[in-house]
Amino acid sequence: MKNKILNIISSSAEYISGEEISNKYGVSRTAIWKHINALKQEGYQIESFPRKGYKLIQRPDILLENEVLTNLNTSKWGKEKFYFLNEVDSTNNYAKKLASEGKPEGTVIVAEEQSAGKGRLSRKWISAKGKGIWTSFILRPNILPNFAAQITLVMAVGMIKALEKNLGVSAKIKWPNDILINDLKVCGILTEMSAEIDRINYVIVGIGLNVNQSNDDFPDEIQDSATSLKICLGKEIKRVQMLQVILEEIEKVYNLYLEKGFSEILDEWKNNSCTLGQEVIVKMPKEIIEGMAIDIDSGGCLIVKDKENIIHKIIAGDVLV
Ligand code: BTN
Structure with missing residues (x-):
């Protein structure tokens, strides 16, 4: 019901009266008021005026x-x-x-x-x-x-x-x-x-x-x-x-x-890589490898060629450029 109320007030640029919402969804005015308060608690800015009703002023930028x-x-x-x-x-x-x-x-x-x-x-x-x-x-x-x-x-x-x-x-x-x-x-x-x-x-x-x-x-x-x-x-x-x-x-x-x-x-x-083609230092738990980052293989491993032309296949580590 809370979402229905939100939808009806957000689809109107004007005030929507409690009576209109109540007739549309068959809920009491008190229930509507409670849902409106819950929406305000979540961060929706809603104006309410006696005899005019409710108007949505601003939606929150919350990932609801x-x-x-x-x-x-x-x-x-x-x-x-x-x-x-x-x-x-x-x-x-x-x-x-x-x-x-x-x-x-x-x-x-x-x-x-x-x-x-x-x-x-x-x-x-x-x-x-x-x-x-x-x-x-x-x-x-x-x-x-x-x-x-x-x-x-x-x-x-x-x-x-x-x-x-x-x-x-x-x-x-x-x-x-x-x-x-x-x-x-x-x-x-x-x-x-x-x-x-x-x-x-x-x-x-x-x-x-x-x-x-x-x-x-x-x-x-x-x-x-x-x-x-x-x-x-x-x-x-x-x-x-x-x-x-x-x-x-x-x-x-x-x-x-x-x-x-x-x-x-x-x-x-x-x-879109900024690693490939760079001289890199790769820190791993037990060793550090320095060389040129030349490729990524089909398993997602980084391929590094060091100064002795030895190819290293790195599964996990930290790259320092
Ligand atoms: C990294 O760069 O080390 C990975 C960071 C990943 C952070 C996200 S935040 C959402 C998700 N929940 C977590 O505890 N971690 C990931």
Whole structure:
């Protein structure tokens, strides 16, 4: 009923009286008033005047189900199941629970704030309230587990397309899955999987996109390496619209990957890479490799040729340029 009331007041430029809503939906004036208050609590600005009724003044830029699903142009993503959480430890952890309960591919989880956001290699991901897009998706791809690393690259290509389409921003991908603007990190992707030897149960893709932070919002230790869309573009960015475009672009790229395979996506990844063709230092837990980043293989591994012309195939590590 709350959503019906929201729809009726948002479809009218004028005041809608309590009587009109009550007649249309057969609810009492008190019930309407309670739903209106709940909407105000969620962040909708609604004016109410005795004898005139209610008028929607402004929608909130909060990633509420109703906001994100209105005019969302996907076939499955977000529409299967959508979970909005005010606060959670990590949307990836929440998604794992839902996936193990059997929730389908295309399920989307978003949180306004994460108290224990996770990054790659057991790092923390700072996820301040309302400043970014902290989201996870459940996938159930019919591929062998040893190809799962491709999914991260597929998602990175989707993110590049979404940033270009929504904001005209030309971002770059730093292997394996950092999205950079002006050489600073604006987005990270964390892919986790549950699988048996020959079958994937589910893949969770978590995306953290810095949207409306100022430089001071980042902790000192990442101020020199992190950025946000607001810092890059000099204006506040609407998170709802950004998430809609992300879901649309990622669904398209993912479907293309499932239908046509990895090679087309890999080409796009390479075209948008800022790692390939560079002299790099790759830090791994037990060694450091220096050399030229010459390629990415079909498993998503970085291929580095060192000074002795020895070829290294790197599965996981941190690239320093
Ligand atoms: C990285 O670059 O290290 C990956 C960062 C991934 C952060 C996102 S935020 C939403 C999702 N939930 C998490 O706990 N992590 C991912």
